[in-house]
Amino acid sequence: xxxxxKNGNINGKIQNLLIKDDIIDYIGTNLPDADIEYDINRLxxxxxxxxxxxxxxxLKQSEKEDWTSAxxxxxxxxxxxxxDMPNTRPxxxxxxxxxxxxxxxxxxxxxxxxxxxxxxxxxxxxxxxLNTKPEDVAALKLFLAGSNSNEYVDDEEDIRKVFGISLKYxxxxxxxxxxxxxxxxxxxxxxxPTVFDHNFMxxxxxxxxxxxxxxxxxxxxxxxxYLAHISTAEEIDIIKANKNKCNVFCEVTPHHLLIxxxxxxxxxxxxxxxxxxxxxxxxxxxxxxxxxxTVDTIGTDHAPHLLSEKQKQYSEAPSGFPGLExxxxxxxxxxxxxxxxxxKLIEITSDNSSKIFNLKNRGKIEExxxxxxxVVDMNKTRRIEAKNFKTKAKYSPxxxxxxxxxxxxTFVNGELRFGI
Ligand code: DOR
Ligand code: ZN
Numbered sequence: 001x002x003x004x005x006k007n008g009n010i011n012g013k014i015q016n017l018l019i020k021d022d023i024i025d026y027i028g029t030n031l032p033d034a035d036i037e038y039d040i041n042r043l044x045x046x047x048x049x050x051x052x053x054x055x056x057x058x059l060k061q062s063e064k065e066d067w068t069s070a071x072x073x074x075x076x077x078x079x080x081x082x083x084d085m086p087n088t089r090p091x092x093x094x095x096x097x098x099x100x101x102x103x104x105x106x107x108x109x110x111x112x113x114x115x116x117x118x119x120x121x122x123x124x125x126x127x128x129x130l131n132t133k134p135e136d137v138a139a140l141k142l143f144l145a146g147s148n149s150n151e152y153v154d155d156e157e158d159i160r161k162v163f164g165i166s167l168k169y170x171x172x173x174x175x176x177x178x179x180x181x182x183x184x185x186x187x188x189x190x191x192x193p194t195v196f197d198h199n200f201m202x203x204x205x206x207x208x209x210x211x212x213x214x215x216x217x218x219x220x221x222x223x224x225x226y227l228a229h230i231s232t233a234e235e236i237d238i239i240k241a242n243k244n245k246c247n248v249f250c251e252v253t254p255h256h257l258l259i260x261x262x263x264x265x266x267x268x269x270x271x272x273x274x275x276x277x278x279x280x281x282x283x284x285x286x287x288x289x290x291x292x293x294t295v296d297t298i299g300t301d302h303a304p305h306l307l308s309e310k311q312k313q314y315s316e317a318p319s320g321f322p323g324l325e326x327x328x329x330x331x332x333x334x335x336x337x338x339x340x341x342x343x344k345l346i347e348i349t350s351d352n353s354s355k356i357f358n359l360k361n362r363g364k365i366e367e368x369x370x371x372x373x374x375v376v377d378m379n380k381t382r383r384i385e386a387k388n389f390k391t392k393a394k395y396s397p398x399x400x401x402x403x404x405x406x407x408x409x410t411f412v413n414g415e416l417r418f419g420i
Pocket of ligand 1: 053087148188272275304318319320
């Protein structure tokens, strides 16, 4: 099967791209024969986004999201590969539960891998699971604090054991850096909290101290440390200062880059997330971190919950909101504004994740690579309206924002899965 994408803007040049089955076979100005042809009309082709941080839920929380709704949301957002997080019900702590998840994921319309949980209790089972040499496991996931319903590890010896496993099996360990004791301490200081206290209670100090501690252990152990959803200016500084001293990588979310606690006035609990939305100063430092290369990847932390749960009062509303459909439009909007280049966008949304997580032949538009491709129209505007979302979670802190730049077609393994 041959598919031809005619007149696409690839790296600034109008070129044709031939896909043979699922692989990019040719890029250039020739017009080879094909079974199917699409005219890209000079729009820009970028590698499909690889999102290392997605909560698909499914299993016993399929009312919040399942593989079908998550896939549709990802495709609309130009995301072709997701890594599913393990804080599901049941949690991905052993081979049986991973197998249950594998069954559900057969419905996925995108590429996927799993991040498996590391807790104080499951290290033996985790080793057994990893001894099966699972090709579909991307990384280990470690939480240093509770965030909704996950288990967390707060013992430093256990953290070191997890890092040892990460080194032995050559798998990155993705860490949620907030420290549980610190969060408890700050939280106890506020009586009758509202969402405006969230940033104080899950205090920046808890994230910063966690990041410092993790980097110190990673320096000694030498494993690949991937710090998830970095939210503060201080952490960007710490990571920058330590990049050449250990194997540390830094992920940021669109929300920690582009919005801050001010949005809670309109978004309320729809903007409740862990780590919390911080300040404009943090947004600015994170943007600088993108430009200077401290930030390696963008992860959406797509964390769908029921609208009815998010509408509860602050202390009962779960943290997290959907991100698959808004990430690329928000980032394309930043390219249009001149915040960073399209090359930088490609680096942090696909190329770097592919390298960090050792994905074979994905994350680039080059001959021999899988044809995971996203067509973007930099002149198309989109108003973010949650009622039109494909995810089951139909609410968003970005409600009403307009982005210039949108996804118009998404190809996964050479097949058009979204667009005309
Ligand atoms: O806000 C969040 N929601 N942060 C997390 O760490 C977990 C996530 C979820 O699973 O809902
Ligand atoms: Zn998450």
